[in-house]
Amino acid sequence: MIFHSFEALCIFVLLTLIVKSSETPTPVVMWHGMGDTCCSDTSMYRVKRLIEGEIPNVYVHSIMLGSSPEQDRRAGFYGNINEQIDVVCKQLQENAALKDGYYGIGFSQGGLFMRGLLQRCPYPKMKKLVTFGSPHSGISSPPECAKGDFICQGIKSILFNSAYSPSIQRNFIQAQFYKDPKRIDDYLKESIFLTDINNEIKINTTYIENIKKLEKFVMIKFSLDKTIVPNASTWFGFYNDMGDQIPLQDTTLYKEDRLGLKWLDESGKIDFLVCDGIHMQIKDEYLLQITSKYLRDSKTGRFIAQKQHYI
Template identity: 25%
Template sequence: MLKLITLLLEQPPLVIMHGFNQHAGQMDSLVDQIKQQIPDIYIRNCEVGDGENATFYMTIENQVNELRTCILNDPKLANGFIAFGYSNGGMLMRGYLEHFNHLGPKILRFITYSAPLGGFFCGRSSTCVGKAVPPILDDLVADIIYTRPLQTLIGPTNYWRDPYNLDLYIKHCAYLPKLENIVNYSQQMKDNFLSPDLFVLFGSNKDGAISPWQSAWFGVFADDQDEIVLSMEERDVYVQDLFGLKTLNENGRVKRLNTGLNHMQYDTKEFVGMLVPWLVME
């Protein structure tokens, strides 16, 4: 009992970031259920811009800056926090981690639910029907998606990783190649990535929204097709340890957990039961 009380007294705050086409209020159910199990936890439920529209029309860089403002404006987060990012929110948390963790407040533990950490692609062998992308992307080709106007106008294009056009992706995708340290290599970003104690990555083979679903575990489609998926260990960026994922994994600090749930079940009793144990840091 004494140990439990001590853990709760030292419980770090939690920052939650909502997903694409959402607003912060849609995370309230998750917040309430977590508080039922950890009554003393402080939770900051962040908003990007005006919520739903901002996740579509705002670049990922600007969305990350909005998240940072939310964090900086809360003095209760000054000593660090556990990060939880749902879907697009997981990408934003990754952006904050790599760009700003050395400046603080620091992410102490990194947790995501069905986040497109390895990027997103659908539209050839892999259908886009029902996926978590703006419908307009279904009808656009890489030559258009990777133009500056589209990269500026539609946020999710900033992590659209087209396996048939990786040269265009590397040269013109506005955000994810930077996080992967493929372009403009930054040792500081790698150091920042390595700073949390654990990466807890919830994904699901029944997700149905992100493509491929293994992107939740840094997986990607193999080159020039969209049927075979490479695990994170099979990727060049992992082998070269460009942003620190190999080091983290070999140190036992990456946990890949298959929930068996669909993309929208982030606030269910089943998922909260899986999540809560990872919110207590010993």
């Protein structure tokens, strides 16, 4: 193409930039944590609006189970997470806005479930995964409950007493990622969810292949987290045989690369981050930083920078 004036060249570049900058951003899919809902004004709706404000024209889908926010909240305590992941997978597959893939972001247990979705639901493709305070290696102690949250308190009592009974495993969400280091044999025998997605009993190569397809896996730990015990679980760490917390790199999961995490780490595709504060207390500024760095498409930014330099 030949330009007959500098002004014509500038107009061409400007129009090109406008077209490029108006491309539809990669959608974002969110999964909330225990006791929350898809659409609560003080949490998920606020997160949705913050992401939309940071990334113009982005489509944000907040996962909801059931036909109402209250049913969605109850689904965070009661049900079978294996079945719930199947339901969510179907929902996403039927959502035309996600057909070209999406970025996943999960909060607390929602991050663990989002990873289960990544491993079991390859279409639509999850391109990146960001988890905030998620128990990737499970919890060894029941979660702390808010004052007056009787559902949570009831679950806590059940975990202490009957976590590995078949009926509890089938019906109570937190029991399905409860990993008591003093009852490892019971855990390996009876857990219906965590042992599977962490490839602890047998190796599912499809899980490894799907994890390796990630462009980036971001795990965010809260520095003062006392809800996820051990806190190392948010980075795939856990306890060793002596009862000490160990990092991911010292676990059998990593050394034998039973999930593809070692490959991902050595490829520079895992970021281990720390958010100052207690569990799920995320400042807007920090969330916007994470959004800008990991949920915004980088290709458009590089294109614009090159063209500006050329002009």
